[in-house]
Amino acid sequence: MITVLLQLAGLFALLSVLAVGGGAGVIPEMQRAVVDVHHWMSGPQFLALFALSRSAPGPGSLIVVLIGQKAAGLAGGLVAGVAMFAPSSVLAYLVAKFWHRSGGSAAGWQARVERALAPVAVGLTLASGIALIRGTEHGWAAYGVTAAATVVLTLTELNPVAMTVAGAAVLLAAAGH
Amino acid sequence: MRGGRPAPPDGAVTPSRPGLLALYLGFLTVGACSVGGGLAAWIRRESVTKRRWIDDTQFLTGYALSQLVPGATNVNLAVFIGTQLRGGAGAVAAPAGLMTVPLGVFLGIGSVYFALSRGAAGPWIALALAGMGASAIGLMLSIGLRLGRRNLRSAASVGVAVVTALVVGLLRVKLLVALLVLIPASLALHWRTPAQRPDAAGE
Structure with a gap:
């Protein structure tokens, strides 16, 4: 049980900081880890949780709460949720601090990074759709x-x-x- | 490039600075109302239009920065707005408000689903969810296509997007490895392209 909780925390904390351009981009990696590496569920079950996460209110990344619940009950759901949202939120806080301190003068830097990350984010969103089709018996x-x-x-x-x-x-x- | 956008003078433009509880409750409303997506639009409605905590420029800047930071964009946006209005405490209160109702709903949905799927209705629920999932995949692909239509304005951008989709989606290269190659490559390809602002907050 403790092992599973640690695995959940480690997996989602890593995915939290890899989620470039939003939570959707890490779906392929999440599917691989959850289905193929840890065997917490089958491919079709993963798609079922994905479907549920898209029909409920709030960010779709809350799918990690369902995954955690399936793997380790209520505690698993909460650990997964904190692991998925805390690291990226700390980064967002630091960037917000830096931004307000600079008085917005980092705009040139921001626009360039934005231009470079946009195509990666678009590609990752499409990759999520492709990976979900491949991971299920479609x-x-x-x-x-x-x-x-x-x-x-x-x-x-x-x-x-x-x-x-x-x-x-x-x-x-x-x-x- | 620097003069492209008016710098938000911290605090001076902010029409009203909410208390922590008001901030929490404002984002609680957003979280509760956001069935079916469109979270960013709800956050804008609540923080700009209805409560006038921030102006539109500040919102768009926050939205753009929230996409640069990894993680769920709308949670980052809540952190960003919370930080702007109330510092560190606001950075906790806003996303906490945003997540309260959805987290409860998800835990509830999970319990019901895991209980029911073991029962007699299990196969039918699995089938219905497979259908919902097939639609949700289509939604994901359509979001990618729409984002692409809006944001990809050069052959290099389209190339990076296509390579990313194939390498991560089809070849299933590990995400960390893929990003360590793709992000520097994309930065190199886009560093010199002329300034163009992709649509922010379009979703």
Whole structure:
């Protein structure tokens, strides 16, 4: 139990500082560690937790609370949450301090780093989608739902919740036959 | 480049400086309301439009910096705004407020899901979640595509994004290793490109 808690703390503290451009970028690494390295759950179970984390309020990175709960109960959930949010928050605090002290004069530096990190963040977001497809037994119906959701949500302003409900309905209907 | 944006004179522009409890409760509201994403828009509504704690320039600066710092962007944004308004104590109060309701909801959802998935309805719940997951993957891909459309303005940027997606998503190279190569490469490629501000707070 203590071992699992330490593993959770170590894993998510590392992912916390590697989460370039937001929490989504670390999903592939998280999936690998949770499913392939520590065997806390299967690939489809990981996708199920991902789906739950996207349908609840708050930052999607709270998926770590569900992972922690699955691996080590309530204590696991809390340890995972603190490990995921504390290190990056301390960094954010230090940057905010530095920024206010400099009176915003670091703007040139900031714009350059922003330009360089933006494409990495875009790539990591796409990588998360790709890794999640690879990590699950994606059948034809699931591929159809993913493709439809990608196109619709890229081209229209449809509420993602509607698409999520539709996805569940399609897979239940496909299995009923 | 330096004169590009008005420097926020600390404190002077801030129309009202909330107490710690008000700060906590403001972000508590944001956290409770944010079902279905769009957290940044909610934070802007609460801190700029409704309560006038900060102005729009300060918000956009905070949002841009929050993306530079690793970790969940909106939590970083809460830390940033909290620090600006109330220093170190604010840096704890704001994200704590933001996370209170979602954390409770997640722990609740987790308990219910883990209990139910062991029961008779387990296979059906798994199927429904697989469908929701398939949609959520599409949402993730669409966010990537939308971000790309807005922020990638040169062949070098598109190249870095595509290589990142393939190396991390398809080849599954370890993230730490990938970032240690990709970030310096991207910095080198973008250091000299002419100034262009990507849209902040678009999401």
